[in-house]
Amino acid sequence: MQKIKVQLVFIFLGLFAFGVNGSNKSEVYNSYIFDRMPVWKNLIDHLHTLPDKSNEQLLELINYQYGYIGWCLGKDQKDEALVYLKLAEENLKNLEDARFKPAIINGYKSAFYGNHIALSKFSAPFIGPKSAECARLAVKLDPNEPFGYFQMGNVKYHTPPLMGGSKIEAVGFFLKARALMEKKKDLIRGDWNYLSLLVTLARTYESINDLLKAKQVYEETLKFEPEFKWVKDDLYPNLLKKMGTSEAGN
Numbered sequence: 016m017q018k019i020k021v022q023l024v025f026i027f028l029g030l031f032a033f034g035v036n037g038s039n040k041s042e043v044y045n046s047y048i049f050d051r052m053p054v055w056k057n058l059i060d061h062l063h064t065l066p067d068k069s070n071e072q073l074l075e076l077i078n079y080q081y082g083y084i085g086w087c088l089g090k091d092q093k094d095e096a097l098v099y100l101k102l103a104e105e106n107l108k109n110l111e112d113a114r115f116k117p118a119i120i121n122g123y124k125s126a127f128y129g130n131h132i133a134l135s136k137f138s139a140p141f142i143g144p145k146s147a148e149c150a151r152l153a154v155k156l157d158p159n160e161p162f163g164y165f166q167m168g169n170v171k172y173h174t175p176p177l178m179g180g181s182k183i184e185a186v187g188f189f190l191k192a193r194a195l196m197e198k199k200k201d202l203i204r205g206d207w208n209y210l211s212l213l214v215t216l217a218r219t220y221e222s223i224n225d226l227l228k229a230k231q232v233y234e235e236t237l238k239f240e241p242e243f244k245w246v247k248d249d250l251y252p253n254l255l256k257k258m259g260t261s262e263a264g265n
Contacts, residue, residue, distance in 0.1 A: 040205060043079055047207040048243045052086055059083060063102065070115045073106050077123055080106070082207060088133045100130050118157035125149035125166040129173065143178070146170055164192035165212060172219060182223050189216040210240060214250065226258050 039058060046055040059079045062068075068076070080103035087096035104127055111120050128146035132139045147170045153163030168188030174180030192212055196203050203209040213236040220229035233251040236243060 161195035
């Protein structure tokens with residue numbers, strides 16, 4: 016009986032991939048694959064109001080805020096993005112003060128610096144180096160944590176080549192993050208972060224005109240999650256049209 020209890024504890028703890036847990040993780044995942052961002056927003060607004068959140072719950076909330084901020088920026092909803100960016104940074108500061116999971120915290124710091132740059136391109140020369148340093152620190156603090164490599168890839172992708180950026184190097188970091196995530200196959204099932212990484216990798220291949228690799232990753236993504244609306248209805252068909260294949264009409 017005691018052995019069963021211990022196993023259940025480890026199963027429960029194992030649900031915290033990138034700081035997310037079971038029930039909320041499922042709701043966010045379905046919101047992501049079916050493009051139901053109002054549901055995502057309602058969830059983070061609800062979690063924000065909960066009192067006495069544990070460090071794990073704060074990290075979970077930050078992960079969802081991070082995803083929603085990225086979606087807002089993609090839709091050019093900068094005012095909305097800024098509102099949630101400020102909330103996320105307040106939560107992150109609380110975890111940083113508590114010295115909670117510093118590798119992941121530095122990964123989010125890197126990401127949020129990147130969000131500020133997206134909100135104001137003029138800030139890039141001042142904030143860009145901070146984003147890069149936090150990403151490097153995240154990897155240094157925990158070389159087995161994929162989130163740091165994901166952010167290293169984002170830094171390399173968005174930094175101008177004259178300032179040390181390289182989309183080819185970005186691919187390498189994204190591949191490293193993918194390899195680390197896929198070592199824990201039981202955790203990536205139903206994890207929006209994993210799908211986000213695959214899409215980022217495929218789009219980076221597109222940006223360097225390696226369309227065959229992009230096609231392969233999109234197909235792997237749809238094999239993993241056939242209902243992923245963004246890839247199924249938009250990214251993959253558009254790539255096929257770009258490639259001029261007959262599959263575009265299927």
